[in-house]
Each structure stands twice: as structure tokens, then as C-alpha cells.
Amino acid sequence: LVSAGAVDIYQGQSLVSVRSGEAVTLNCTLPDQYEDVLWYKQPLGQIPQEMALKGRTMDTILYPGFQNSSIKLERTEKHISLTIPHTTKDDEGIYYCATSALKIISFYKGTFLAVRDDSQFNVSVLQTPALQSVPPGEAVNLQCTVLSEIRSAELRVFWIRSAAGSSFPEIIFTHHNSSSSSRQCEISSSKHSSVYNFSPNIPNNHHAATYYCTVETCGRIIIGNGTAVATG
Known part of the structure; x- marks a missing residue:
């Protein structure tokens, strides 16, 4: 059983x-x-x-x-x-x-x-800051820099929230690119840098959680280093 x-x-x-x-x-x-x-x-x-x-x-x-x-x-x-x-x-x-x-x-x-496996995939995801502390009820400012040899219009970027004790991580926001419906997965000869900002409101009953900037492209998923958010 x-x-x-x-x-x-x-x-x-x-x-x-x-x-x-x-x-x-x-x-x-x-x-x-x-x-x-x-x-x-x-x-x-x-x-x-x-x-x-x-x-x-x-x-x-x-x-x-x-x-x-x-x-x-x-x-x-x-x-x-x-x-x-x-x-x-x-x-x-x-x-x-x-x-x-x-x-x-x-x-x-x-x-x-x-x-x-960033080295083989030519995509790097960097989040700042690594740790944030905000009063309950206020917004937290999260930033994600994506450096890749794939055009930003061919990337799907979204944010995942992972809280201690929760069943599974949840997708809470997706950045929509203009050509996301026809991504071609084309590698260019130069690197492109794109910055994504996300400012979620932190509820009063918020428990400590980590927010991950995540990139989907060419059938692969690359997860950032994460930003831990606590209230106080």
C-alpha cells in the first residue's frame, strides 16, 4: 500500500x-x-x-x-x-x-x-539581489538579467515561487515576448543581454519563500540562482 x-x-x-x-x-x-x-x-x-x-x-x-x-x-x-x-x-x-x-x-x-548546464547551452540567468527583506503588504523588487546567444524574442521568461512546506513550486508570472508563439531557436554570433523586472506584492500571511527567474528556450529550462524573500 x-x-x-x-x-x-x-x-x-x-x-x-x-x-x-x-x-x-x-x-x-x-x-x-x-x-x-x-x-x-x-x-x-x-x-x-x-x-x-x-x-x-x-x-x-x-x-x-x-x-x-x-x-x-x-x-x-x-x-x-x-x-x-x-x-x-x-x-x-x-x-x-x-x-x-x-x-x-x-x-x-x-x-x-x-x-x-549553462556552459553547454549559451544562456546565463543572474538574479539580484540574493536576499530581500520587506514589510508585509509591500512589494518586493526582483531583477533578472538573461545573457544568451538566442534573441530575447525567442525566450520565454517566467517567475517561480518556492515556499517551505508547499507541495510544489508555482509559476506566478510570465513575461510575454512579441514573437513567443513562433520561437525558432536560432543561435546568433553575438550575445544578447535582457533585463526583466518583477515586483510582486507580499501578503501579510507570507512565509519565507524563494523566487526563481526561469528561462524556457529550445526545449530546455534554465533556472536562475534565486532570490530569498523574508518579511520583517
Whole structure:
């Protein structure tokens, strides 16, 4: 049997973005009464795959498809982490922490891991500032600079909000370009720089969240470094 969110399992981040080659650690907080904890990976458009299991004995079992990988699991009484030492684009997907008890597997909502491979794709996304603090009810000024060898009219730029404890990141705004309906994916010999500004109002009940400037072009998605927004 499989259940979703039926027990007190907590994955703090709904979206994590890293550059290809960087290490990443995904964390999960869980009740201490469970013998076995599992990690699942769901590549985009596919079903979840069993990656690894770690029991109270601290033995790690890697499942087929991951037995030759360099992933590492660390477990304490109420915490388990999954580390990928050198990420590649193939690591992109949704990662689920799950517990197994009485033949029932319980999942939490998952963390989407985005792996940026900017060097091969000729698109760079830079966000400023990295951290913003604003009073509740006021607007926050976010800025995104896109440097690419693809004309700005052929880029789709949108903003994603990722809040701790939310189910999945949500798209909250899209910049519309004049020729977005007929993007050709043409590479030019020179780089183009475009600046995108976004000023969302922060509600009074706002929880800490990270806003990501995201670019879609040529069948690929490039995610910026993010701006963390807190109220205070």
C-alpha cells in the first residue's frame, strides 16, 4: 500500500537548483518509529524509481540503476539526507523521501532538483539581489538579467515561487515576448543581454519563500540562482 503525506515526514524545500558538477544534499525529517526509510527519484514524465533504502541498522541498500552511483545516505534518529557529490543533467527530477512500516509506504510531497548546464547551452540567468527583506503588504523588487546567444524574442521568461512546506513550486508570472508563439531557436554570433523586472506584492500571511527567474528556450529550462524573500 502507498499513502501520501499520511505521516509526519517533512522535506523542507520544494525546489533546489544547482549547477552541473556541484554537490547537492536533500534533507528529510521523519518520525523515529520507522524502521526503513527510502528515497525515490521521479524523472520528468516517468514513474518514480526506487533509489536506496536505509534501515535502523544503518546499512544502505542501493537498488538497480543506482548501484554504481556515488550517492550517499546519512541517517540519524529523526533525519535522513541524500547527497549527490557531482550532479549531472540526468539527476534532474523529483526526489521523494518515504517511510515503510507494516507494508505501507508513506511519501511526502517531494523536492524538485533542477540541474543547470549553462556552459553547454549559451544562456546565463543572474538574479539580484540574493536576499530581500520587506514589510508585509509591500512589494518586493526582483531583477533578472538573461545573457544568451538566442534573441530575447525567442525566450520565454517566467517567475517561480518556492515556499517551505508547499507541495510544489508555482509559476506566478510570465513575461510575454512579441514573437513567443513562433520561437525558432536560432543561435546568433553575438550575445544578447535582457533585463526583466518583477515586483510582486507580499501578503501579510507570507512565509519565507524563494523566487526563481526561469528561462524556457529550445526545449530546455534554465533556472536562475534565486532570490530569498523574508518579511520583517
